[in-house]
Amino acid sequence: MPYVLRRCLLIVPTLLGVSFLGFALVNLAPGDPAEQFARRITDHPPTLVEIAEARERLGLNHSVPVQFVQWMDHAAHGNLGISYATRQPVSTELRRRIPKTLQLAVPASLLALLIALPLGSYSAVRRGHAADQVVRIGAMAGASMPSFWLALLLILLFSVRLGWLPVAGRGGLDTYILPTLTLALEPAAVLARFTRSTMLEALGEDYVRTAQAKGARQRRVVTRHALRNALIPVVTYFGSRLGYLITGAVVVESIFVWPGIGRLTVDAVAQRDYPMVQGVVVFAGLTFAVINLLVDISYRLVDPRIGVGRGVSR
Amino acid sequence: MRTIRRVTVFLIMALAAAACGGGGGSDNSSQASQATTTTAAAQIDTTKEMKVGFTEDQYIVEGPDANLGAYPLNTNVVETLIYMNEKYELEPRLAERWEFRAPNTWRFFIRKGVKFHDGQPLTSLAVKGMFDRLSKRSGGSTVKAGPDSAVIVDDYTIDFTPTVPNVRVPQQLVHPQNAVLAPGTDFTKKPVGTGPFKFVEYAPKERIVVERNNDYWGPTKAQAAKITFRFYPDSNARTLALQAGDIDVAYNVPRDDVATLKSKDFVISNSTVGAYRTMYVNIHGSAPYDILQDLNVRKAVAIGIDRAKYVSGVLNGLASTDQTWVPPNALGSAASLVKGFTYDLAKAKTMLDDAGWKVGANGIREKAGRQFKLTLVSGFPAADILRPTPTFIQSELKGLGIDVTIDERPDSASFQALVTDKKGDLFLEEGNQNDANPGFLPILLLYTGPGSSGGTYQGIEAPGAKFDGLIAPALTETDLAKVQTIVATALDEAITNNVSMIPLAGVFRSYGMKKTVKGFVPHPSFLNVNWITVGLTK
Numbered sequence: 119m120p121y122v123l124r125r126c127l128l129i130v131p132t133l134l135g136v137s138f139l140g141f142a143l144v145n146l147a148p149g150d151p152a153e154q155f156a157r158r159i160t161d162h163p164p165t166l167v168e169i170a171e172a173r174e175r176l177g178l179n180h181s182v183p184v185q186f187v188q189w190m191d192h193a194a195h196g197n198l199g200i201s202y203a204t205r206q207p208v209s210t211e212l213r214r215r216i217p218k219t220l221q222l223a224v225p226a227s228l229l230a231l232l233i234a235l236p237l238g239s240y241s242a243v244r245r246g247h248a249a250d251q252v253v254r255i256g257a258m259a260g261a262s263m264p265s266f267w268l269a270l271l272l273i274l275l276f277s278v279r280l281g282w283l284p285v286a287g288r289g290g291l292d293t294y295i296l297p298t299l300t301l302a303l304e305p306a307a308v309l310a311r312f313t314r315s316t317m318l319e320a321l322g323e324d325y326v327r328t329a330q331a332k333g334a335r336q337r338r339v340v341t342r343h344a345l346r347n348a349l350i351p352v353v354t355y356f357g358s359r360l361g362y363l364i365t366g367a368v369v370v371e372s373i374f375v376w377p378g379i380g381r382l383t384v385d386a387v388a389q390r391d392y393p394m395v396q397g398v399v400v401f402a403g404l405t406f407a408v409i410n411l412l413v414d415i416s417y418r419l420v421d422p423r424i425g426v427g428r429g430v431s432r
Numbered sequence: 433m434r435t436i437r438r439v440t441v442f443l444i445m446a447l448a449a450a451a452c453g454g455g456g457g458s459d460n461s462s463q464a465s466q467a468t469t470t471t472a473a474a475q476i477d478t479t480k481e482m483k484v485g486f487t488e489d490q491y492i493v494e495g496p497d498a499n500l501g502a503y504p505l506n507t508n509v510v511e512t513l514i515y516m517n518e519k520y521e522l523e524p525r526l527a528e529r530w531e532f533r534a535p536n537t538w539r540f541f542i543r544k545g546v547k548f549h550d551g552q553p554l555t556s557l558a559v560k561g562m563f564d565r566l567s568k569r570s571g572g573s574t575v576k577a578g579p580d581s582a583v584i585v586d587d588y589t590i591d592f593t594p595t596v597p598n599v600r601v602p603q604q605l606v607h608p609q610n611a612v613l614a615p616g617t618d619f620t621k622k623p624v625g626t627g628p629f630k631f632v633e634y635a636p637k638e639r640i641v642v643e644r645n646n647d648y649w650g651p652t653k654a655q656a657a658k659i660t661f662r663f664y665p666d667s668n669a670r671t672l673a674l675q676a677g678d679i680d681v682a683y684n685v686p687r688d689d690v691a692t693l694k695s696k697d698f699v700i701s702n703s704t705v706g707a708y709r710t711m712y713v714n715i716h717g718s719a720p721y722d723i724l725q726d727l728n729v730r731k732a733v734a735i736g737i738d739r740a741k742y743v744s745g746v747l748n749g750l751a752s753t754d755q756t757w758v759p760p761n762a763l764g765s766a767a768s769l770v771k772g773f774t775y776d777l778a779k780a781k782t783m784l785d786d787a788g789w790k791v792g793a794n795g796i797r798e799k800a801g802r803q804f805k806l807t808l809v810s811g812f813p814a815a816d817i818l819r820p821t822p823t824f825i826q827s828e829l830k831g832l833g834i835d836v837t838i839d840e841r842p843d844s845a846s847f848q849a850l851v852t853d854k855k856g857d858l859f860l861e862e863g864n865q866n867d868a869n870p871g872f873l874p875i876l877l878l879y880t881g882p883g884s885s886g887g888t889y890q891g892i893e894a895p896g897a898k899f900d901g902l903i904a905p906a907l908t909e910t911d912l913a914k915v916q917t918i919v920a921t922a923l924d925e926a927i928t929n930n931v932s933m934i935p936l937a938g939v940f941r942s943y944g945m946k947k948t949v950k951g952f953v954p955h956p957s958f959l960n961v962n963w964i965t966v967g968l969t970k
Contacts, residue, residue, distance in 0.1 A: 149845025
């Protein structure tokens with residue numbers, strides 16, 4: 119069976135596993151979704167009768183395993199259920215939120231790459247020089263800084279002090295700048311460090327020395343010979359970061375009031391909105407599975423010696 | 433496997449973020465007076481648009497519970513038959529008057545000459561639609577509406593008969609979820625009401641926009657041409673948005689930000705008490721949560737807490753030391769009947785000594801080999817909103833020789849689970865009163881007599897037969913002033929005599945705004961803010 123098809127089929131048990139895990143985790147969290155639901159619609163501490171009605175209405179009067187099996191059955195037919203909180207289909211809510219998260223994740227990923235690859239390569243080429251030190255310290259700071267802290271610093275500077283950009287919310291292009299920057303900086307810093315170290319390794323290889331000995335220009339040696347070979351671990355890391363960005367940057371979306379998947383996840387967990395949590399879990403599982411597959415496939419593009427599913431061929 | 437691991441990490445991150453979950457408080461210069469509003473109107477530029485920062489978007493946009501534009505953020509697109517003003521008093525709105533017709537019917541006389549935003553006239557038909565909508569909600573909503581409850585008498589008169597005896601219908605109808613919609617419309621996508629503003633657009637979790645209704649039936653039109661309400665669940669983001677000029681008004685300003693905002697020339701407008709902080713006492717607990725079964729011990733704990741210090745030191749003065757639990761205005765002049773507790777540390781110590789709890793070697797009291805340890809559960813609506821109150825209580829009770837363990841719950845669901853299971857001695861929460869029925873919460877949470885609907889709180893704190901007997905007349909009395917007296921007397925029994933709860937403070941609702949905002953009247957209930965008078969200066 120072709121490797122790609124095998125990997126695609128593996129997604130099914132993976133999704134089953136993550137769904138079960140998600141269901142178990144939300145059910146382990148203390149709190150009664152029926153009580154939450156009743157309180158939300160009545161605006162007062164619900165009575166036992168109201169809680170019982172809510173439980174019946176939400177289908178929570180079955181045991182957890184039965185609920186899980188029921189959910190699986192519906193999910194297999196493309197029905198992810200109805201959100202306890204909004205009373206809308208989970209799939210509708212996901213469809214509404216995913217594009218908004220992508221609107222941040224895609225530019226943030228590109229920005230991270232645009233920052234990291236040149237800086238990491240330059241730092242490796244200029245190893246030991248002042249520029250290298252600056253890049254290393256900057257990357258260290260960027261990788262260490264919590265995103266919520268960075269977000270607040272950016273808001274204080276660009277929104278409160280300078281008044282150039284809005285604090286939060288989604289609207290015009292200016293509302294994208296701060297959350298994108300916040301999302302991009304940490305992966306950019308880590309990627310730059312990755313790129314630097316893998317470039318240093320590649321620059322010490324025989325084929326690089328051979329290219330230099332043959333009189334190839336330094337730029338060509340770096341970009342065509344060293345960087346290309348240094349990219350595999352970078353691609354692996356980038357793939358995993360992309361997964362996190364697409365499945366919702368929980369903290370950044372919360373701070374910048376961005377109505378994406380991350381914010382949806384936080385709300386769903388807090389409200390004990392089990393169907394929504396399950397929907398997000400399935401989406402996250404699917405995203406990571408697909409990205410992992412794409413990363414594996416991309417290895418071959420980066421290094422043609424690698425046969426997909428067979429490792430490096432000599 | 434790698435994928436499962438990553439998704440697990442993602443889920444744990446999400447749970448942790450949810451656990452890191454906003455509060456309110458301001459100035460003594462409440463802008464509530466009508467005179468101020470009138471003066472402000474002269475200074476307002478009616479062509480200007482306003483931006484308002486609200487908390488979280490919690491609109492429901494499906495089914496009979498849908499409430500877009502009405503609750504919890506009331507955008508003034510829709511109106512109720514009766515309005516509750518900032519003093520918890522009833523004012524006629526779409527109903528000009530109402531009367532009780534024994535044994536269980538309320539007759540409403542509908543205002544004439546009112547039109548919905550789509551041009552339809554307001555008649556009894558629309559009001560019947562409202563009651564029919566409520567009948568489809570859980571339990572027929574608070575008013576207890578049934579499918580046959582509303583009967584049209586004529587175009588401008590309608591009778592409403594609840595499914596069970598309910599003499600508090602007018603006080604309950606003030607809630608914006610009970611608003612009247614144009615016939616043939618609903619709350620799911622585009623609410624069509626009679627209010628001073630018309631619905632423009634709604635972007636879930638982002639904003640809701642309304643514009644002035646130039647055909648509004650009232651004597652004055654809205655001052656702002658348009659209002660964009662933006663949702664900021666995070667209180668810091670909301671305050672920063674105000675400072676950055678993104679919004680003109682911010683709901684629920686955190687009390688820690690009040691001094692900063694004032695120093696930067698922003699106006700802080702405080703309502704009267706609209707919320708309360710209280711500790712519900714587990715008086716029916718079993719070991720290890722049974723120490724507070726002793727009434728004298730409960731009283732000692734209650735008088736051992738310095739509320740003046742709490743209000744000034746912890747709540748930055750943005751609260752009152754009222755111990756009525758429900759907002760004092762809801763009880764009217766009867767509020768003074770709830771005596772509460774006077775701080776007396778020496779007397780508290782003596783009472784504990786007399787109860788057999790003697791100070792041990794490590795300063796913690798002991799009785800028959802058992803140390804005096806209490807568990808304080810904090811978490812409604814969320815632990816972060818209530819901080820640092822638990823630490824304050826812990827410190828105060830340590831002075832009495834009581835060792836308090838704090839159990840913080842990130843959200844109301846996990847808090848409620850402990851209430852239901854009675855796992856704790858003291859349950860700290862901040863609640864609020866959003867309708868004008870003074871007996872609503874006491875009956876809902878404490879009453880166990882005939883007609884009680886039951887609830888999780890009764891399990892820990894129901895005071896018992898004497899309280900039930902005192903408050904029962906409120907279930908059948910139609911005169912509001914008499915009800916206020918009945919409820920206040922019963923509350924005095926529950927609080928002062930029985931210590932079923934230990935009220936800590938009455939909390940103000942704080943709104944932050946630019947100096948250019950005029951005509952704002954701070955309402956103690958966030959649900960009932962009246963935006964018609966508010967605008968920006970020329």
